[in-house]
Amino acid sequence: MRYLIGIDKGTSMVKSVVFDEDGRTVGTSEERVEVLSPRPGWHEEDPEDSWQACCRTIRGAISQAGIEARAVKGIGIAAHMGGAWIIDKDGKPVRNAVCWPDERAQPLLTELEGTGRLEEAFAISGNGLMPGITLMILAWLNRHEPEVRAKAKAVLGAKDYLRYRLTGGIATDPSDVSFVPGDIDARVHSPKLARLLGAEGWDDTLPEIVASDSIVGEVTAEAAEHTGLAAGTPVVTGCGDAVANVIGAGGSRPGEAITVLGTSCLNSLIVDEPGREPPGLGFLFAMPGDNYLRILPNTSGTxxxxxxxxxxxxxxxxxxxxxxxxxxxxxxxxxxxxxxxxxxxxxxxxxxxxxxxxxxxxxxxxxxxxxxxxxxxxxxxxxxxxxxxxxxxxxxxxxxxxLTLTGGGARSAFWAQMFADVCKVPIEISTAEQTGAAGVALMAGVAVGIWPDLATGQAKTSSVSVRYEPDxxxxxxxxxxxxxxxxxxxxxxxxxxxxxxxxxxxxx
Missing domain, CATH: 3.30.420.40 (ATPase, nucleotide binding domain)
Incomplete structure (x- = not known):
């Protein structure tokens, strides 16, 4: 039997999950992430502490699965998007990581209101702006901690930092670039957008963009010692957690609607073009292949x-x-x-x-x-x-x-029926578990040849467990x-x- 590991680095928890080739969860381990708030409204992490927590969950998941490390054939990582995990030329964190709930850049965002720059930024990126996106954090650092830019070698997302520690390689994927944000049509970083938002001067620190489902490195000998993995295990680029959850729940075709009922309630629609409706609101993320994910979130979910x-x-x-x-x-x-x-x-x-x-x-x-x-x-x-x-x-x-409902709240039959009645559409619950980790594990499985394509892997690992019709x-x-x-x-x-x-x- 071949196995895959999906790592889901959330805002409050980091989780590692071992899946077999039928998509069954055979081992899981999670650990709470320590949130640092040196000032009111700040949301930071110590990158080293978060990496060590990730290592412990990998070891714990493998132990619970009762398998040998060499049976793991591929690894994928998903994580919360935005923020900034900044490393120097030696790969050491320049400062604590800043995460997406951070509010320090709100005054800078307020300054942009009425200037036309927010509208121009949305036209380029398809994303409404919030204080914790990467470019707003970099703009804040330009103004308040300019010494950080002088030391910075690379600005990474959360999943990219963990993957760097696993493989030693620096890269990102189109979904995370979407929330930097970048040019959503070209799926690349946007120097013009950086200048609009006051984040100029960081262009050479933004990493190479590699497809989410591509093998981008292998577990190093050093990382193997920390995690219990076998050195040389392939690692795919991975993607942001919003995209990973949709893929893990079986979503892949335009027109499919998925709500992740989690800390934030992510109301997502898969589309085949990067449409901007409604203008100025929500998020637009690149998915593997040619599709996009249009999201209108309720930031106050569970x-x-x-x-x-x-x-x-x-x-x-x-x-x-x-x-x-x-x-x-x-x-x-x-x-x-x-x-x-x-x-x-x-x-x-x-x-x-x-x-x-x-x-x-x-x-x-x-x-x-x-x-x-x-x-x-x-x-x-x-x-x-x-x-x-x-x-x-x-x-x-x-x-x-x-509407497919996933996330912790989807386990409630009472709530699922209420969603069907309120939204006036059938609600389907996927059999897939741990959908964020499952989404990137599926990508790893395709990359290493367990399945010929993502659709085949999804068909193998997820189906509808129950359907609730509106009353x-x-x-x-x-x-x-x-x-x-x-x-x-x-x-x-x-x-x-x-x-x-x-x-x-x-x-x-």
């Missing part, structure tokens, strides 16, 4: 549920973990519409990127009374994330016949509440702007 439970509590099981089955049973007994309570789920301090752009937008519960219970509030949380997904897909051109009566109920939700979010945008003015800052 982070909204985490926030609610952390601050307002819920039911725990005997091991002290959240008992979602028990909580959903109670929430299901609450009427649709949560007896008139609605939530605007904008709790992420990055604000809202879609279906409108407003870094000042913040969340709010509406419709509470002395009859409101915690169950009402929790149902409002569930419903709000379904409303926000419908809101994003309605802003994209074309309709969706089916027509529930859909009619939710239509009414969704209309109110849309009116509320427009009204509260004005309040968020006034709130930001009173506070005197954006990211709070």
């Amino acid at each position: 982070i909204t549920m985490d926030w609610f439970l952390d601050h307002f509590g819920g039911i725990r099981d005997g091991a002290g973990k959240w008992d979602f089955r028990a909580m959903e049973k109670r929430v299901a007994e609450t009427p649709r519409g949560a007896d008139g309570v609605l939530l605007l789920p904008y709790v992420n301090t990055a604000g809202v990127l879609a279906p409108f752009y407003d870094p000042r937008a913040r969340g709010a519960f509406f419709g509470m009374s002395n009859q409101t219970t915690r169950d009402h509030l929790m149902r409002a949380v569930y419903e709000a994330l379904a409303y926000s997904t419908r809101d994003c897909f309605e802003a994209m051109p074309g309709g969706q016949e089916v 027509p009566l529930a859909a009619v109920d939710y239509d009414r509440w969704y209309d109110l939700y849309r009116d509320l979010r427009e009204t509260y945008r004005g309040y968020s702007a006034r709130r930001g003015e009173l506070l005197g800052r954006v990211g709070a």
Whole structure:
């Protein structure tokens, strides 16, 4: 039996997964990433600590799988996009890595409003800008830490840094270039865009672009000692986690819609051309081959549920973990519409990127009374994330016949049925597990000859496990509440702007 390893470096966790050639998970290990916040709104990592955590998960996954290292025939890495992992000529980190949730460049982004540069940047890249994209971080470094540029040899993404430590090679792929961002039509870096955003002077530090599914190096002897892998094991370039999750869930054809119900709720549509609709909003990423991924994200995905439970509590099981089955049973007994309570789920301090752009937008519960219970509030949380997904897909051109739901939240039958009822389309759940790691493992499998092409590998490793059809009566109920939700979010945008003015800052 041949095996593959997919590494999924998330914002909060790094995970390594061993798959067999039928796509079954046979070993997995994960470890929390230490987030550093030397100042409010900063989000950094120590690159060495993150690399060591990755090494431990690789060893742990191989151990759990009970296989020999030489049985691993290929490796792929996916990771969160944006940010900046900067190394010097000796391959050492110049400073802590800056990651995509970082807010330090927000004032620079605010300066660009009204200048026409944001619109020009979107025309080049197809991406709405946020403070944590690579070029905004580099612009901030130009202004505040110019000595970093003098020492920099290469500016890498998170997955590119881990792959550099595995193979010693410096490269990136078209999907990560999309969120630097670059020229989405040509799939290359854009010096013009760098100058527009104040990130000039870094052109020679941006790495060579190699196809996501190409073998770009092999595990070095040094990396083998740290990870337990066999030296010489092939490693593919890999891709950003948004693209990897879609591929791992079986998405490959234009028109397919996938929502990753994770920390951020990524509402994605595969397209065959780099369309910019709706203008100025969301993301547009290059996929392997000639396709693209159009994403309108709700930056406050399951982070909204985490926030609610952390601050307002819920039911725990005997091991002290959240008992979602028990909580959903109670929430299901609450009427649709949560007896008139609605939530605007904008709790992420990055604000809202879609279906409108407003870094000042913040969340709010509406419709509470002395009859409101915690169950009402929790149902409002569930419903709000379904409303926000419908809101994003309605802003994209074309309709969706089916929506594939993946991510941790997709394991909830209660929530999946709610998505079907709110969005008024069938919801399909893929059998694929660990879709981010699976996506890059599939690429590695094709590269080393386990499957002849990606479609064959996807057919072998994923299928539809369950399908939820919309309930027509529930859909009619939710239509009414969704209309109110849309009116509320427009009204509260004005309040968020006034709130930001009173506070005197954006990211709070």
